[in-house]
Amino acid sequence: MEFCRTHFLAILSLVLLFPRTTKGWGEDGHAIICKIAQPRLNNAAAEAVQNLLPKYAENDLGRVCSWADHVKFIFPWSSALHYIDTPDNLCNYQYTRDCKDENGLKGRCVAGAINNYTNQLLSYGRDSDSQYNLTQALLFLSHFMGDIHQPLHVGFTSDRGGNTIDVHWYTRKTNLHHVWDDSIIETAEQRFYDSDMDGFIDAIKKNITKEWSDQVGDWESCDYTKTTCPNIYASESIKAACEWAYKDVSENSVLGDDYFSSRLPTVNLRLAQGGVRLAATLNRIFS
Ligand code: ADE
Numbered sequence: 001m002e003f004c005r006t007h008f009l010a011i012l013s014l015v016l017l018f019p020r021t022t023k024g025w026g027e028d029g030h031a032i033i034c035k036i037a038q039p040r041l042n043n044a045a046a047e048a049v050q051n052l053l054p055k056y057a058e059n060d061l062g063r064v065c066s067w068a069d070h071v072k073f074i075f076p077w078s079s080a081l082h083y084i085d086t087p088d089n090l091c092n093y094q095y096t097r098d099c100k101d102e103n104g105l106k107g108r109c110v111a112g113a114i115n116n117y118t119n120q121l122l123s124y125g126r127d128s129d130s131q132y133n134l135t136q137a138l139l140f141l142s143h144f145m146g147d148i149h150q151p152l153h154v155g156f157t158s159d160r161g162g163n164t165i166d167v168h169w170y171t172r173k174t175n176l177h178h179v180w181d182d183s184i185i186e187t188a189e190q191r192f193y194d195s196d197m198d199g200f201i202d203a204i205k206k207n208i209t210k211e212w213s214d215q216v217g218d219w220e221s222c223d224y225t226k227t228t229c230p231n232i233y234a235s236e237s238i239k240a241a242c243e244w245a246y247k248d249v250s251e252n253s254v255l256g257d258d259y260f261s262s263r264l265p266t267v268n269l270r271l272a273q274g275g276v277r278l279a280a281t282l283n284r285i286f287s
Pocket residue numbers: 024082083084085152153154155156160161162163
C-alpha cells in the first residue's frame with residue numbers, strides 16, 4: 001500500500017514538474033485538422049495514406065499529426081520548418097523575403113517545407129524505390145499544413161510569433177503563442193464539449209457543410225499549375241495574427257472571456273481551413 005502511494009506521488013510530481021509541452025498547434029489542434037482531413041480524401045489518396053501510415057497509427061492520421069513535434073530533438077534541422085518569422089508590425093508575408101531560417105538559408109520555413117514534402121510525395125507510385133522516406137514526408141506534410149494555419153506560426157520576428165509575450169490566460173501564467181496553440185482550444189473543449197475533442201470536431205465539420213459551404217471551394221483551390229499553395233495560407237495567417245492574435249495584447253495582458261469569445265471564431269476557421277486544405281492537397285498529390 002505504502003509502496004503504491006510513494007510511486008503514485010513520485011509520478012504525480014514528475015507530471016507536475018514537467019507539464020506536457022507542445023509546439024505548433026497543441027496535440028489537439030493538430031489531431032483536429034488531421035481528423036477533419038482524412039474523411040475528405042478521395043479513394044486514391046485514402047489508399048496511399050493507408051499504405052504510408054505506420055502500423056501503430058491504425059490508419060488514423062489524427063494519431064500521428066504531432067509526430068513532427070516529437071522529432072525536433074532527433075532531427076534538429078527540422079525545428080525551423082514549423083513557422084515563418086516576418087518583419088515586425090508589417091502584417092504581410094513574402095516567400096522570397098521571409099522564408100528562411102535563422103542563418104538566412106532560403107526555403108527553410110513552413111511554406112518551403114510544405115512545398116518540399118508535397119514534391120516528395122508526388123513520387124509515390126512512380127519511382128519503385130524512391131530516394132525519400134514517404135512515410136515521414138506524409139507525417140511532416142500533415143503536421144506543417146496545420147502549423148501554417150496557426151496565425152502566430154507566421155508571426156513577428158522579434159517576439160518569435162508571440163512566444164516572448166508573457167500573458168495570463170484567465171489566472172494562469174503563459175505566453176501569447178501558447179494561448180493560440182493550446183489554451184483557446186482547450187477552453188472551448190472544456191466549456192462547450194465536456195472536454196471531448198470529438199464533439200469539437202463534429203461542430204467544426206457541421207460549420208464546413210453549412211455556414212462555410214459556399215467558401216470551401218475557394219479554400220481548396222490553388223493555382224492550376226500547383227499542387228499546394230502555402231503562400232496563400234501563410235498570408236492569411238499573418239493577417240489574422242495582426243487582426244486578432246496581437247490586437248490589444250501587450251506584455252502581462254490578462255486574457256479572459258472577451259478575448260476568448262472574440263478569437264474563438266478565428267481558431268475554428270483556421271482549424272477548418274487546415275483540414276480542408278490538407279485533404280485537397282493530398283487528393284491532388286495522389287490522383
Ligand atoms: N520560433 C520562432 N518564431 C516562431 C513562431 N512564429 N512560431 C513558433 N516558433 C517560433
